[in-house]
Amino acid sequence: MNEFEFLAALRHLPIHDGARDFHDDCAVLKLGNEHLILTHDMMAEGTHFRPDAKMGDVAWKLVALNLSDLASKGAEPIGLLLGHSLGDGDAEFLSGLHEVLTAYDVPMLGGDTIAATGASTFGVTAIGRATHVPVPSRAGAKPGDAIYTTGTFGRAMLGFEGRVDFQEAFNRPRPLLDEGRILAPKVSAMMDVSDGLMLDAWRMAKAGGVSFHLNPELIPVAAFDRFDECIRWGDDYELLFTLPAGHSVPIAASQIGKVMEASDSPVYLGGTALSDPESLGYRHG
Amino acid sequence: MNEFEFLAALRHLPIHDGARDFHDDCAVLKLGNEHLILTHDMMAEGTHFRPDAKMGDVAWKLVALNLSDLASKGAEPIGLLLGHSLGDGDAEFLSGLHEVLTAYDVPMLGGDTIAATGASTFGVTAIGRATHVPVPSRAGAKPGDAIYTTGTFGRAMLGFEGRVDFQEAFNRPRPLLDEGRILAPKVSAMMDVSDGLMLDAWRMAKAGGVSFHLNPELIPVAAFDRFDECIRWGDDYELLFTLPAGHSVPIAASQIGKVMEASDSPVYLGGTALSDPESLGYRHG
Numbered sequence: 379m380n381e382f383e384f385l386a387a388l389r390h391l392p393i394h395d396g397a398r399d400f401h402d403d404c405a406v407l408k409l410g411n412e413h414l415i416l417t418h419d420m421m422a423e424g425t426h427f428r429p430d431a432k433m434g435d436v437a438w439k440l441v442a443l444n445l446s447d448l449a450s451k452g453a454e455p456i457g458l459l460l461g462h463s464l465g466d467g468d469a470e471f472l473s474g475l476h477e478v479l480t481a482y483d484v485p486m487l488g489g490d491t492i493a494a495t496g497a498s499t500f501g502v503t504a505i506g507r508a509t510h511v512p513v514p515s516r517a518g519a520k521p522g523d524a525i526y527t528t529g530t531f532g533r534a535m536l537g538f539e540g541r542v543d544f545q546e547a548f549n550r551p552r553p554l555l556d557e558g559r560i561l562a563p564k565v566s567a568m569m570d571v572s573d574g575l576m577l578d579a580w581r582m583a584k585a586g587g588v589s590f591h592l593n594p595e596l597i598p599v600a601a602f603d604r605f606d607e608c609i610r611w612g613d614d615y616e617l618l619f620t621l622p623a624g625h626s627v628p629i630a631a632s633q634i635g636k637v638m639e640a641s642d643s644p645v646y647l648g649g650t651a652l653s654d655p656e657s658l659g660y661r662h663g
Numbered sequence: 664m665n666e667f668e669f670l671a672a673l674r675h676l677p678i679h680d681g682a683r684d685f686h687d688d689c690a691v692l693k694l695g696n697e698h699l700i701l702t703h704d705m706m707a708e709g710t711h712f713r714p715d716a717k718m719g720d721v722a723w724k725l726v727a728l729n730l731s732d733l734a735s736k737g738a739e740p741i742g743l744l745l746g747h748s749l750g751d752g753d754a755e756f757l758s759g760l761h762e763v764l765t766a767y768d769v770p771m772l773g774g775d776t777i778a779a780t781g782a783s784t785f786g787v788t789a790i791g792r793a794t795h796v797p798v799p800s801r802a803g804a805k806p807g808d809a810i811y812t813t814g815t816f817g818r819a820m821l822g823f824e825g826r827v828d829f830q831e832a833f834n835r836p837r838p839l840l841d842e843g844r845i846l847a848p849k850v851s852a853m854m855d856v857s858d859g860l861m862l863d864a865w866r867m868a869k870a871g872g873v874s875f876h877l878n879p880e881l882i883p884v885a886a887f888d889r890f891d892e893c894i895r896w897g898d899d900y901e902l903l904f905t906l907p908a909g910h911s912v913p914i915a916a917s918q919i920g921k922v923m924e925a926s927d928s929p930v931y932l933g934g935t936a937l938s939d940p941e942s943l944g945y946r947h948g
Contacts, residue, residue: 379749379753379754380749380778381749381776381777381778384747384749384753384757384776385776387753387754387757388745388757388771388774388776390757390761391757391760391761391764391770391771392761392764392765392768392769392770392771393770393771394741394742394770394771394772396742396772397742397770397771397772397773400771400773404773405742405744405772405773407741407742407772407790409694409695409697409699409792410694410695410696410697411695412694412695412697414694414699416744416772416773416788416790417744417773418744418745418746418773418774418775418786418788419775420746420748420775420777420786421777422748422777422778422779422780422784423779423780424779424780424781425777425778425779425780426777456679456692457679457681457682457690457692459690459701459702459703459788460673460703461703461705461746461784461786462669463705463707463784464664464665464666464669468664468669468672469664469672472669472672472673472675472676475676476675476676476677479676479677480677483677484677485676485677485678485679485682486673486676486677486678486679486682486685487679487681487682487690487692487701488682488685488689488690488701488702488703489673489703490703490704490705490786491666491669491670491673492666492705492706492707492710492711492784493665493666493707493710494707494708494709494710494782494784495707495708495709495710495781495782496709496780496781496782497779497780497781497782499707499748499777499779499784501703501705501746501775501786503701503703503744503788505692505701507694
């Protein structure tokens, strides 16, 4: 099975209401007056990082991409559980882990450490507390809403390719926790952009049953001559969100388009319908 | 680093109070009036299961060993997050997952699916709700308490070796969730026995600052002629617990010894001090 077949099959298992049918970045678990936000992301050698990657960077990124999921819900992190495969770079891994935990003031809650053969695999479960209810979801964008993103796309791609000034963007992404919390009470929909702006915009439009009309001239990219790649490459971990018309934007962000009634395609770029989700972004495996 | 060096190093990271300093099976997170119980366990091909293992059994066991951690806290499962590496046996994996989720009435909350090269690694984060406060811990055994275990040790070992009547014990262990909930209000200490009775008894005695005096004639084993192996092999997932003297035992269990003041060794077996924790149980890597 590929990832999407497997995910489809998972939907036939008993599923918690808070799982949002696996159509969101996180599960939302109501407990008394609290809403817990839960997410689990993995990274594997050879798929998500190179065998020669600095393990301190791997630890940082593994935590950061889980925290980015919490950011997309406006959640405040409570703690992490780590699934760790022992390997040569353990001391560096721990050092990077210490740095990212300190940078975002997140403590460890537990986890498991194993000896594994072959390529290393790591997993993190991040647990957070919603700071605003209802908790933002991917669905919720309404015709007339304005579409925004933070940041600039393609930075991680350039870093991956070796551009010195973008190494940090690829190796040590910064989860937008503060921005997510500020946005949570305002947005009609929000998600983090992990798999490329086009694919994630497609998903958000589909989840809301609407079409996104994007203006390519308004999308900030790190390399103008490689616009198409910048908006399709993943790993930038910016926030994509929609705001009802007339609402002011409480953080630095770019309006890149407008939500319209659903039509032939969930995403239009400069008036052209995008039709093939496979071509829209970065997919692992 | 080996597992124990890595775990020691983890204690220098920022740690949540609920992590119990990584000296317990689970983290305990107080949220309003609820106590959430969190655990994460992994299984890797080549370390925890054979390359020719039935993937339905792997899925069952992966969930079961996480639920066994919840059982040791007397917790009621809320849901699971799965970290899954795609591979040949995915359909069987999903089928085993469906069986174990249904058997224990536990829904999926979310997770991540990745393509990974080489040996497969899987992780589960289990989340439960405490049914009794204070939540039982490994620490808490007091001199004078009686020491009990459920079940019979060595069954998983015999199943691993190919004995047909014990295959189920190795492949599809049964987490003692009902027993854990019944015991939680009564015990002074409780844990699940995943790494062998001797090693886990050692850990529980150390955590409580006491000595466990065990009577070998009272320890139920599946193969009398291989007593020493039966009490050191892991994967039986029974519950080990202590009760204050004079308390009746609310479930089927065997009294295997008595808690005494700390002395030279945390564990005495038939009057002989055990001194080398490395020799006490099963360790991965």
